[in-house]
Amino acid sequence: MSTFGSKRIVVGAHYGLRDWLAQRVTAVLMALFTVALLVQFLMPGPLGYEHWAAIFSSRWMKALTFVLIISLAYHAWVGVRDIWMDYVKSVALRLALQVFTLVWLVACAGWAIQVLWRL
Amino acid sequence: MTDASNNIASTSNNKKRPVYRNIHVTEIISYRLPPAGIVSILHRISGVLMFLLLPFIVWMFDTSLSSEISYDEFTNAFVAGIGFVPAWFVKLTVLGLIWAYLHHFIAGVRHLWMDATHSVSKEQGHNSAVITLGLSVLLTLVLGAKLFGLY
Numbered sequence: 001m002s003t004f005g006s007k008r009i010v011v012g013a014h015y016g017l018r019d020w021l022a023q024r025v026t027a028v029l030m031a032l033f034t035v036a037l038l039v040q041f042l043m044p045g046p047l048g049y050e051h052w053a054a055i056f057s058s059r060w061m062k063a064l065t066f067v068l069i070i071s072l073a074y075h076a077w078v079g080v081r082d083i084w085m086d087y088v089k090s091v092a093l094r095l096a097l098q099v100f101t102l103v104w105l106v107a108c109a110g111w112a113i114q115v116l117w118r119l
Numbered sequence: 120m121t122d123a124s125n126n127i128a129s130t131s132n133n134k135k136r137p138v139y140r141n142i143h144v145t146e147i148i149s150y151r152l153p154p155a156g157i158v159s160i161l162h163r164i165s166g167v168l169m170f171l172l173l174p175f176i177v178w179m180f181d182t183s184l185s186s187e188i189s190y191d192e193f194t195n196a197f198v199a200g201i202g203f204v205p206a207w208f209v210k211l212t213v214l215g216l217i218w219a220y221l222h223h224f225i226a227g228v229r230h231l232w233m234d235a236t237h238s239v240s241k242e243q244g245h246n247s248a249v250i251t252l253g254l255s256v257l258l259t260l261v262l263g264a265k266l267f268g269l270y
Binding site: 024027028031034049052053056076079080083087101104105108111112115118119 | 143163166167169170173174176177180181183184185187190224227228230231234
């Protein structure tokens with residue numbers, strides 16, 4: 001039985017690599033969004049509601065912000081779940097915290113998406 | 120693993136031998152962490168902070184965008200506070216979010232850079248950690264001064 005190399009016996013649910021990659025891909029997307037938002041925010045003109053609301057009025061910015069919200073929820077889910085897995089040993093408590101995390105993230109994402117598309 | 124090390128400890132004149140394990144969140148203070156370790160634990164802490172304040176972040180997103188009336192409510196939060204929460208506390212919370220975002224962002228870019236270039240030597244890890252800590256605090260001070268109206 002091999003425990004290393006390309007012929008090793010892999011056990012578990014196999015979500016490790018997928019989530020590791022997803023966390024990095026979502027991070028890159030959010031970083032790019034930050035730059036895109038910052039550039040528009042720093043465009044010349046008086047700071048105020050008009051300027052701020054205009055940034056989110058275009059359809060492409062709405063689409064990008066939608067991607068940001070989904071990325072953030074997934075990214076935070078992987079990160080917070082990792083923290084629970086590291087520190088909380090009780091299975092019952094960990095499950096409860098993971099359910100809370102999902103509810104919290106889905107609720108916040110739903111609210112943000114509603115704000116975005118009613119503009 | 121722990122059983123094995125306990126056995127070794129008991130056979131060699133019952134000396135207390137160090138046991139290596141994950142650092143629990145309650146033990147952070149008692150460990151002298153290198154800069155890279157400080158960046159790592161602050162990456163977690165900043166992430167949790169932003170996670171817990173997510174409803175507040177969405178509230179700011181909502182009020183600042185929905186209408187001019189709600190925009191006034193948003194700006195007023197930094198002058199008169201929100202409900203029973205005083206304005207200075209709102210500003211302090213936002214300052215915390217600014218730091219958390221900057222630290223998480225810079226530490227994240229450091230992670231991606233290390234993943235992409237395999238730069239994992241001790242010196243590189245140390246130097247990039249010091250840069251991460253310095254840059255995030257510096258930018259937080261610059262933006263914080265703006266937030267508290269110093270310029």
